Amino acid sequence: MQTSAYGSWATPITADLVVAGAVRVLGAHADGDAVVWAERRPGEGGRTQLVRRDADGTCTDLLPEGHNARTAVHEYGGGDWWVRDGVLWYANWEDQRLYRLADGEPVPLTPEPERPRADRFADGDVHGDVLVAVRERHTGDEVRNEVVRLAAHRPAEPEVLVSGPDFVAAPRFSPDGGALAWVSWQHPSMPWDDTVLTVRDLRSGEDTVVAGGPGESVAEPRWTPDGRLYFLSDRTGWWNLYRWSPGGEVEPVVVLDAEIGMPAWQLGSARYVPLPDGRIVFARWSGGYDGLAVAEPGGPVTDFGLPFSAIDSVRPDGDGVLVVAGTPTEEPGVHRVSATGEVQTLRAPRDPGFDPAYVSVPEPISFPSGDRVAHGLFYAPANPEFTAPEGERPPLLVVIHGGPTAQAVPVLSLGVQYWTSRGFAVVDVNYGGSSGFGRAYREQLRDAWGVVDVDDCLAAAAHLAGQGRVDGRKLLIRGGSAGGFTTLAALAREDTPFAAGTDLFGVADLEVLARDTHKFESRYLDRLIGPYPAARDVYVERSPISHVDSFRRPLLVLQGAEDQVVPPNQSELIVEALRARDVPVAYVLFEGEQHGFRRAENIRRALRAELDFYSQILGFPLPPGEGGEITLSGGTRQEPLR
Known part of the structure; x- marks a missing residue:
């Protein structure tokens, strides 16, 4: 073992390896004997490709060059594609039109549409020759979200079925x-606040409100062949499973002090499957x-007792289920799970190629x-070839997830291991x-x-420093989107x-954000x-x-040039203000990126810039070939490390 300062350890988990690991499985559907899943590929400009695995194990890319299965509905997308009997429907990123792909x-x-990308489609369903989907229509300053019906097998003008609510889904x-x-x-509710589940008799036009209302979030309606409707509701304080029969009452099916549902940041979520024999896998x-x-x-x-610690989707597959799931030591893959808990891996997690x-x-x-x-996930430094000098404790990187209604996910992320394997x-x-x-x-x-988010991040750092697990003089903080706001605060x-x-x-000025953001979060x-x-007054005070x-500490700001959720003006505001006050700051703007980085070259550059930044702040040496990514401007107001 070599002895070297924390942060300076050589590691096989490089920025290039993180980029390779950024190929992410985004969802999977069974279609007869075949399985189709989506892969986001940074090496192809961040596009989402759809892959079909046939019964013999043969895998085939389905989308031709120039097509990207990604919707811009709500800006966060989801429900981008669906498949039935060998036919694929998807929203194409470039023009946001809905496409059909068979032979x-x-x-x-x-x-x-009259304006490019003005009509956006997502979260569809098919019955016979008819298709329904969510359409988000942008006309001037107005954005309308509606459920539309159209022919499933030929071009046609969509017919509006549901309009009036600010938002519709599923x-x-x-x-x-x-x-x-x-x-x-x-408005002003978000889908995890107050939603309503409605059923319409398409013959009579009569609507029935099944569940939901103030203080209740319902999600994921799913019919079974016998005509009963399952859904998730948090009426007990937890997203649990319920069932409704037409003309009958709602009855609980699975009630636990656990969350079956998840916040609907994206459309098309799938967290449970009613099996043909009456059992529910969730x-x-x-x-x-x-x-x-x-x-x-x-x-x-x-509980099946499987090693999965993060499950992206659960969908029907015969008498079992198809899941996209990962573990603390493996990236997400596509797996078939039988009703008895036996696992068959269809798309294996990538072997990262290191010990x-x-x-x-x-x-x-x-x-x-x-x-x-408060709660969190703690990752200790891990590198079998290095140790730190006796008496030293590692620097701590406090990571703040976005949302803020999201969560830390305990699945293998090379983006986290990039830091821990270096000694953070x-x-x-x-x-x-x-x-x-x-x-x-x-x-x-x-x-x-x-307030609460900042307090909890400070408390996490203090807790770990107080236990002697990290160096209280070398605390760093980072976050994206809402996590960027908490970082700045x-x-x-x-x-x-x-x-x-x-x-x-991240958000620097809450008042500007309230006046300049997209409909979903407006x-x-x-x-x-x-x-x-x-x-x-509160907006101003919290910004x-x-x-x-009060800023005394160096700041690195990374921003997508085409971000519609948190526009670049938020980053530019804080960078210009800190430069004017001679606080050390570096700013990197990534062309072609939206809310989050998808392109290989930008993921790589962002990681290297951040590592270079921390090495300059904490003073540890970088391995050969790394560094020189950023230059901090200003610096006379930086206080010395405690």
Whole structure:
């Protein structure tokens, strides 16, 4: 073993390897004996390719060059494609039109809109020759979200079935095609706040509200062949499973102190499957870890005991289910799970090609934060070839997930191992407001964004430093989107314990964001901060840009040039303000990127810039060939490390 300072350890987990690992499986559907899944490929400009695996194991890319199965509905997408009887339907990123692919070339089903990309489609379902989908139509300053019906096999003008609600999702045909279920919600609610599940008799036009309303989030309606409708609801404080029969009452099916559902940041989620024999296979979050379980009809719930710790989707596949799932030591793959829990891997996780001893396995931790308890995942440094000088403790990288209604996910991420294998400790914080811990925990952030999240991140760092697991003088913080806001808010404190921070497309000015963002999140801040402009004083007080005089620590800002969720002006505001005050700052703008980095060259550049930044701040040497990525401007106001 070699002895070297934390942060300087040589590792096979390079930026190039992280880029290779960024090929991500995004969902899978069974179609007869075949399975189709989506892969996001940074090496192809970040496009999403669809892959079919036939029964003999042969895998075939389905989309021709220039096609990218990705919708811009809600800007976050999801529900980008679906498949039935060998026919594929998908939204194409370039023009956002809906395409059909069977034999030959893709055929557009929807007309070309008056303005490019003005009509966007997602989250569809097919019955016979008819297709329904969510359409998001942009006309001038207005954005309308509707459920539309159109021919499934030929180009046609869509017919509007559902309009009026601010948002709609998950339109699903009943087995006989005579009824349609969908979810809707109104501003200022988000889909994890208050939604409504409605069923329409397509013959009579009569609507029936099945569930939902103030204080209840419903999601994922799914019909069974006998005409019953299953759905998720958090009416007990946890997203659990319920069932409704036309003309009957709603009855609970699976009720646990665990989350079967997830926040609907993206459309097309799938967390449970009713099996033909009446059993239900479902995923559930508990204690910061995901898992797969089965419920007997009217009987007990049994955990399968599989190693999966994060499950992206659960979909039907004969008498079993198809899952996209990963573990703390393996990236997500595509697996078939039988009703008895036997696993067949169809698309294996990529072999990263390095010794497993380089992998840091996350440890769930809970820690006090004021009068509350917060949670996180702690990753200790791991490298079989290096140790630090005696008496040294590792620097800590506090990672803040986006959302803020999202969560830290305990699945192998080379983006995390890039740091731990170099000698960093990492804590991924599930601050109050995160999902996976029930509605009450999620609502801790109501009217408290910029307070509870910051407090919990500070508490996580203090907890680990107090235990002697990290060096309290070498605390770093980083986050993207909402996590970028928390990063800036934590650095904009006179008493900040952090030596530096990295803001990835984060929010600097809440008031500007309230006036300039996309429809899906345009009223999100009503619940997180307060109604605007009535609560304008709070917006100003909570905004990091209002506290630039308190900034003393260096900042790296990474931003996508085409970001519509958090526009580049947010990054430019904070960078210009800090430069004017001579605070050390570096800014990298990535052309061709939206909200998050998808292109191989940009993922690579962002990682190298961040490593170079930390080496300059903490003073550890970099291996040969690394460094020289960024230049910090300013610096006279930086205080020395404590």
